[in-house]
Amino acid sequence: MSMQPRLMLVVSPLMEHNPAFDRAAALAKAEGAALHIVAFDYLDGLATAGLVNEQALEQMRLGYVERHRQWLEEKARPLRKLGIDVTTEVTWVERPLKEILIHLREAPMDALIKTMDPESWISRFMFTPLDVQLLRECEVPLHFVNTVTHARPRKILAAIDPFHRDGCYKDLNDRILAEANKLASSCDAQLEVIYAYDLSSITAAEYGFGNGSTFFSSTLARQLYEAQGATFQALAERNGIAAEQRRMIMGDPTKVLASYAGAHDIDIIVMGRVRYDGLDKLIGSTVESLLYKMPCSIWVIAPQPVD
Template sequence: MSTQPRLMLVVSPLMEHSPAFDRAAALAKAEGAALHIVAFDYLEGLATAGLVNEQALEQMRLGYIERHRQWLEDQARPLRRLGLEVTTEVTWVERPLQEILIHLKEQPMEVLIKSVDHESWLSRMMFTPLDVHLLRECNVPLHFVNKAAHAHPRKILAAVDPFHYDGRYEGLNDRILSEANKLAATCDATLEAIYAYDLSSITAAEYGYGNGSMFFSSTLARQLYESQGEAFDALAERNGIAPEQRRMIMGDPAKVLASYAASHDIDVIVMGRVRYSGLDKLIGSTVEALLYKMPCSVWVVAPQQID
C-alpha cells in the first residue's frame, strides 16, 4: 500500500480558477503529496429545467459534467508537467457534504482544501453553508483559502487556548501546534503561536472565587494573567515554540486574531474547532465567526474523535 500523502481539493461547479488551486499545488509539491481535485456539480437552473423532456435534460447534465471534467484536466495538465501526481473527478450531487465525507472515509486525505464561499449574512442566517457544515462534521484538517498572496505560506500563526475546560478537547492545543509546526516546516515558513484571552468570558466560579467583584480585583486579575501565561508557556515549550515566537494578547479572540493577522501579514492561521450540539450550534465558535472575516486563509484542526 502506498504511503504517499494525499491532498483533496474541492472546487466550485462554476469552473473558476481560484487561489485554492495554487495553494493546493504548492502544498502538494512541497510535501511530495498526490493531489485529488474533485468538483461536486449541481446547477439549480439545469437540474430543474422543466421546459425540456427527461432525456434532453439528462444529455444536458452529462454534457456539463463532461465539459467540467475536461476543464479540470486542463488545470491538472501543467501540474503534472511539474511532476505532481494529480487526479480529477466530477460528480453530480445536490448536497455535497455527505459525498465529501464518504470520499474522505474511502480515500483518507492529509487535508481538505477549499476556497471560502462568501455567502451573504442573510443567507448564512437562513441556510447553513457547506463551509460551516464541514467545520462541524469533518474530522480531517480543513484548509479554507480566503486570500493567498503567496502560493507557499510565508507566515503562519497558530491560535491556541490552554484554558479550555471541556475534557473532550484535551490535547487539541498540542495537535494545533503540531499541525502548525509541520506546515511551517513543509513550506519553510515562519511560525508564531498566539493566545488571545478574554477575561470577560471567564466566571469567578470557574476559579473558585465566590465574589465577582473580588475576582476582578487588580491582584487576582494579575494572578490569573500569570497563571494563564505559565500554561501558555508550558504548552509552547513542549511543542518547540521559542519565547520570541509567542504572543499573549487580551481581548475578544475573534477580534484579536483578525487584527493581528492583518497587521502582521499572516498567510495562514491554524486553529482548533470544538463540537457543538443543540442550541449551541446556533452560536457557533471562534473559527466560524472568523471564517468570513479573516484577512488570510484558515487551517482548522478537529478534536480527537472519541469512540
C-alpha cells in the same frame, strides 16, 4: 516506509480558476503529496429545466459533467509536469456535504482544501452554508482559502487556547502546534504562536471563587493571567516553539486574531474547533465567527472523537 500524503481540493461547480488551485498545488509540491481535485456539480437552472424531457435533461447533465471533467484535466496537466501526482473527478450531486464526507471515509486525506465562499450575514442566519457545515462535520484538517498573496505560505500563525475549563480538548493544542509546525517546515515558512485571552467575561464562580455574579478582582485576574501565561509557555516549550515565536495578547480573541493576522501579513492561521451538540450549533465558536472576517486563509483542526 511512510505513505505519500494526500490532499483533496474541492472546487466550484462553475468552471473558474480561483486561489485554492494555486494554494493546493503549492502545498502538494512542498509536501510531496498527491492531489485529488473533485467538483460536485449541481446547477439549479439545468437541474430544474422544465422545457425538455428527462432523456434530454440527462444528456445535458452528462454533457456539462464531461466538459467540467475535461476542464479539470486541462488544469491538472501543468501540475503533473511539475511532478505532482494529480487525479480529477466530477460528480453530479445536489447536496455535496454528504458526498464529501463519504469521499473522506473511503479515501482518507491529510487535508481538505476549499475556496471560502463569501456569504452575507443574512444568508448565514437563514441557511447553513457548505463552509460552515464542513467546519462542523469534517474530521480531517480543513483549509479554507481566502485571498492568496503567496501560493506557498510564508507566514503561518497558530492560535491556541491552553486554558480549557474541561478535559475534552486537552490534546487539541498540541495537535494544532504539530500541524502548524509540519506546515511551516514543509513550506519553509515563518511560524508564530498566539494566545488571545479575554478575562472580561470570566466570573469567579467558573473557577470556584465564590458567587457567580462576582467578577474577578484585580488580584485574582493577575493570578489567573500568570497561571495562563505559565501554561502557555509550558505548552509552547514542549512543542519546540522558541520564545521569540510566542505572542500572548489580551482582548477579544476574534478581534485580536483578525487584527494581528492583517497587521503582520499572515498567510495561514491554524486553529482548532470545538464539537457541537444540540443548541450549541446555534452559538458557533471563535473559528466560526472568524471564518468570514479573517484577512488570510484558515487551517482548522478538529478535536479527536470522544470515546
